[in-house]
Amino acid sequence: xxxxxxxxxxxxxxxxxxxxxxxxxxxxxxxxxxxxxxxxxxxxxxxxxxxxxxxxxxxxxxxxxxxxxxxxxxxxxxxxxxxxxxxxxxxxxxxxxxxxxxxxxxxxxxxxxxxxxxxxxxxxxxxxxxxxxxxxxxxxxxxxxxxxxxxxxxxxxxxxxxxxxxxxxxxxxxxxxxxxxxxxxxxxxxxxxxxxxxxxxxxxxxxxxxxxxxxxxxxxxxxxxxxxxxxxxxxxxxxxxxxxxxxxxxxxxxxxxxxxxxxxxxxxxxxxxxxxxxxxxxxxxxxxxxxxxxxxxxxxxxxxxxxxxxxxxxxxxxxxxxxxxxxxxxxxxxxxxxxxxxxxxxx
Amino acid sequence: xxxxxxxxxxxxxxxxxxxxxxxxxxxxxxxxxxxxxxxxxxxxxxxxxxxxxxxxxxxxxxxxxxxxxxxxxxxxxxxxxxxxxxxxxxxxxxxxxxxxxxxxxxxxxxxxxxxxxxxxxxxxxxxxxxxxxxxxxxxxxxxxxxxxxxxxxxxxxxxxxxxxxxxxxxxxxxxxxxxxxxxxxxxxxxxxxxxxxxxxxxxxxxxxxxxxxxxxxxxxxxxxxxxxxxxxxxxxxxxxxxxxxxxxxxxxxxxxxxxxxxxxxxxxxxxxxxxxxxxxxxxxxxxxxxxxxxxxxxxxxxxxxxxxxxxxxxxxxxxxxxxxxxxxxxxxxxxxxxxxxxxxxxx
DNA sequence: CTGAAAGCGCTTACAG
DNA sequence: CTGAAAGCGCTTACAG
Numbered sequence: 001x002x003x004x005x006x007x008x009x010x011x012x013x014x015x016x017x018x019x020x021x022x023x024x025x026x027x028x029x030x031x032x033x034x035x036x037x038x039x040x041x042x043x044x045x046x047x048x049x050x051x052x053x054x055x056x057x058x059x060x061x062x063x064x065x066x067x068x069x070x071x072x073x074x075x076x077x078x079x080x081x082x083x084x085x086x087x088x089x090x091x092x093x094x095x096x097x098x099x100x101x102x103x104x105x106x107x108x109x110x111x112x113x114x115x116x117x118x119x120x121x122x123x124x125x126x127x128x129x130x131x132x133x134x135x136x137x138x139x140x141x142x143x144x145x146x147x148x149x150x151x152x153x154x155x156x157x158x159x160x161x162x163x164x165x166x167x168x169x170x171x172x173x174x175x176x177x178x179x180x181x182x183x184x185x186x187x188x189x190x191x192x193x194x195x196x197x198x199x200x201x202x203x204x205x206x207x208x209x210x211x212x213x214x215x216x217x218x219x220x221x222x223x224x225x226x227x228x229x230x231x232x233x234x235x236x237x238x239x240x241x242x243x244x245x246x247x248x249x250x251x252x253x254x255x256x257x258x259x260x261x262x263x264x265x266x267x268x269x270x271x272x273x274x275x276x277x278x279x280x281x282x283x284x285x286x287x288x289x290x291x292x293x294x295x296x297x298x299x300x301x302x303x304x305x306x307x308x309x310x311x312x313x314x315x316x317x318x319x320x321x322x323x324x325x326x327x328x329x330x331x332x333x334x335x336x337x338x339x340x341x342x343x344x345x346x347x
Numbered sequence: 348x349x350x351x352x353x354x355x356x357x358x359x360x361x362x363x364x365x366x367x368x369x370x371x372x373x374x375x376x377x378x379x380x381x382x383x384x385x386x387x388x389x390x391x392x393x394x395x396x397x398x399x400x401x402x403x404x405x406x407x408x409x410x411x412x413x414x415x416x417x418x419x420x421x422x423x424x425x426x427x428x429x430x431x432x433x434x435x436x437x438x439x440x441x442x443x444x445x446x447x448x449x450x451x452x453x454x455x456x457x458x459x460x461x462x463x464x465x466x467x468x469x470x471x472x473x474x475x476x477x478x479x480x481x482x483x484x485x486x487x488x489x490x491x492x493x494x495x496x497x498x499x500x501x502x503x504x505x506x507x508x509x510x511x512x513x514x515x516x517x518x519x520x521x522x523x524x525x526x527x528x529x530x531x532x533x534x535x536x537x538x539x540x541x542x543x544x545x546x547x548x549x550x551x552x553x554x555x556x557x558x559x560x561x562x563x564x565x566x567x568x569x570x571x572x573x574x575x576x577x578x579x580x581x582x583x584x585x586x587x588x589x590x591x592x593x594x595x596x597x598x599x600x601x602x603x604x605x606x607x608x609x610x611x612x613x614x615x616x617x618x619x620x621x622x623x624x625x626x627x628x629x630x631x632x633x634x635x636x637x638x639x640x641x642x643x644x645x646x647x648x649x650x651x652x653x654x655x656x657x658x659x660x661x662x663x664x665x666x667x668x669x670x671x672x673x674x675x676x677x678x679x680x681x682x683x684x685x686x687x688x689x690x691x692x693x694x
Numbered sequence: 695c696t697g698a699a700a701g702c703g704c705t706t707a708c709a710g
Numbered sequence: 711c712t713g714a715a716a717g718c719g720c721t722t723a724c725a726g
Contacts, residue, residue: 013473013495013719015718015719015720016719016720016721017719017720025696025697026696026697026698027697027698027719027720027721028696028697028698028699028721028722029695029696029697031720031721031722032695032696032721032722035721038721038722039695039696040695040696041695041696044695044696058471059719059720059721060413060471060473060718060719060720061471061472061720062409062410062412062413062418062472062473062718062719062720063409063413063702063718063719063720063721064719064720064721065409065702065720066407066409066410066413066701066702066703066704066718066719066720066721067701067702067719067720067721067722068702068720068721069702071409076453078438081434081435081437081438082434082634084431084434086434087428087429087431087433087434087437088428088429090428090434090453090455091425091428091455092455094453094454094455095455095456095465098454098455098465098468103452103468103469103472104452104453104454105450105451105452105453106423106437106441106451106452106453107441107445107451108437108438108439108441108442108445108451109442118442118445121445121450122450124405124407124408125408125409125450126360126407126409148360231634231635231638260638260640261638263640264638264639264640267639268639287429287578288578288635291578291607291608291611292611292614292615293607293610293611293640293641294640360703362702362703362704363703363704363705364703364704372712372713373712373713373714374703374704374705374713374714375705375706375712375713375714375715376711376712376713378704378705378706379705379706379711379712382705385705385706386711386712387711387712388711388712391711391712406703406704406705407702407703407704408704409702409703409704410702410703410704410705410718411703411704411705412704412718413702413703413704413705413717413718413719413720414703414704414705414706414717414718415704415705415718416718
């Protein structure tokens with residue numbers, strides 16, 4: 001049977017068998033050529049690899065994982081995609097992971113609640129690793145991961161579940177810096193715009209902000225509830241400011257997108273001036289924060305370092321799925337002063 | 348051997364064998380219960396499915412695809428992620444595909460050029476279908492898809508390659524509408540801000556705009572080269588306007604993100620007023636277009652319909668991979684008038 | 695260092 | 711309608 005006839009019969013792919021026959025070697029030998037740590041003559045490996053390239057053979061990953069129990073698939077679970085911080089993280093993570101030969105299977109959760117089903121299907125593909133972006137897991141879902149012995153990395157937002165990995169910014173420190181920045185510049189009536197109430201990022205940023213204010217003898221920051229990490233939520237929080245007896249002069253928002261929604265509403269609907277009447281600080285430094293239309297003062301999220309830490313973790317877990325769970329907390333980047341804050345000491 | 352001991356030995360998963368033994372049936376029968384079109388007694392199927400649910404059995408998709416040659420994987424290739432139009436498309440596509448039981452394997456191409464390698468790896472996983480978002484394929488890559496008989500759908504941006512599927516907006520019609528809108532309101536010196544020069548979306552929008560202007564006896568629109576679909580590119584195009592002898596009074600931008608970059612630069616760096624000195628129209632109606640900070644007049648991209656068409660196509664191709672290639676062109680949504688355009692007839 | 699054989703978890707003709 | 715057997719494309723002890 002000619003090679004072409006064979007390929008016709010078995011679908012369109014070249015298999016080990018084809019390659020072995022072509023080279024006059026056994027299937028075992030051919031297979032070994034593709035495993036760096038396999039015992040095989042140097043010269044044999046070279047011949048196999050060369051010929052494989054010529055006829056376009058590449059091992060079928062499904063057949064391989066059936067035996068090795070490793071799939072080189074990482075499941076990426078994404079929810080809150082309206083935050084412009086995530087698209088970049090997603091794509092960069094995907095290409096960085098590809099660089100260490102891991103493939104990303106994407107799971108999108110439009111509404112919270114659907115994550116569970118999606119995750120279950122994902123788990124079917126036996127990912128070597130699951131990375132959760134911008135979401136948390138229900139404890140049922142977390143348990144399924146544990147049961148299938150799939151390590152989970154929470155990126156940015158941490159989870160209460162024990163036994164999982166985490167990579168996050170030191171959000172509390174970020175909150176403290178925001179407080180210092182405002183207080184140093186003469187702000188005295190602080191407010192925090194709170195996003196998703198129990199997201200770790202939200203809680204920690206608030207805590208750092210409030211604690212630092214207390215340490216410096218400033219009245220506790222008022223909390224304006226936005227409710228989620230979105231533009232619309234920031235908008236709503238500004239409306240809520242109407243009901244306050246005393247207007248805050250320094251506002252720290254849970255993140256940039258919330259800050260931008262807040263800004264737009266404060267200026268447009270409340271008719272106030274920023275930074276004239278009040279200063280606003282965000283968190284993340286997403287690209288649009290530097291656009292002149294927003295020019296938002298904000299704290300940079302150390303994305304590069306977070307990404308690097310995540311990939312390093314993925315690599316470790318690739319070698320040893322049973323590694324000890326660890327939370328990596330990375331210092332926030334600098335506070336970037338733009339045009340939504342000003343010095344009030346002369347007021 | 349107890350079930351638990353067996354699960355210990357074979358990793359952590361329950362297999363057909365386990366379930367068959369548990370039920371006192373053959374492996375074949377159990378397998379048949381999971382295929383709607385298999386010949387099996389109604390009652391048997393019910394029993395199998397019920398017990399499967401109890402002990403958490405679900406067929407291993409890898410083992411299955413080894414035989415069926417269908418993976419239920421769709422490869423999603425994404426490039427230009429800075430356009431906020433895409434994150435939404437990506438996640439919605441992912442969940443819609445999940446609804447028809449297809450899983451998304453993500454490939455990110457940061458730079459053009461890397462798509463080829465990424466695609467090759469993807470093809471290894473034998474996706475039933477590849478969807479290309481915001482990118483084109485090199486002809487080498489396109490040929491690899493053909494060779495492996497993997498259907499390709501181009502979403503939004505079309506490709507010159509024959510034999511592939513396409514879902515796009517009727518961009519030419521969109522361009523015509525932009526021209527009519529501006530001309531009807533007294534604009535006479537038109538300009539087009541061109542993004543990626545040979546992207547089909549860019550070419551078609553420009554063509555429709557220019558053709559309609561010609562039909563209505565208006566001088567051919569000046570072309571301002573932005574060079575890509577990004578904020579920074581729009582910014583550059585505004586700078587390029589400095590060298591023009593006559594300033595345009597009506598500008599149609601290749602898409603919203605380019606328009607926003609253009610707007611910011613026109614106002615900030617050129618010190619011009621929009622819509623006072625000139626009107627600006629975008630294309631897409633991304634979420635931020637309605638933020639008061641931009642309030643961009645734009646043409647809505649019919650995302651819902653495009654998504655629906657893509658999923659329908661995916662379904663068809665799932666049933667019959669050899670379906671006749673087709674390009675679906677969907678009428679653009681309405682032109683939404685906001686605050687970057689005004690009526691100049693009284694000027 | 696290489697090859698023959700068993701087996702990963704499934705599906706699907708083929709008998710009965 | 712059900713079961714035994716072959717086989718999908720690989721990897722990996724086990725001999726030699």
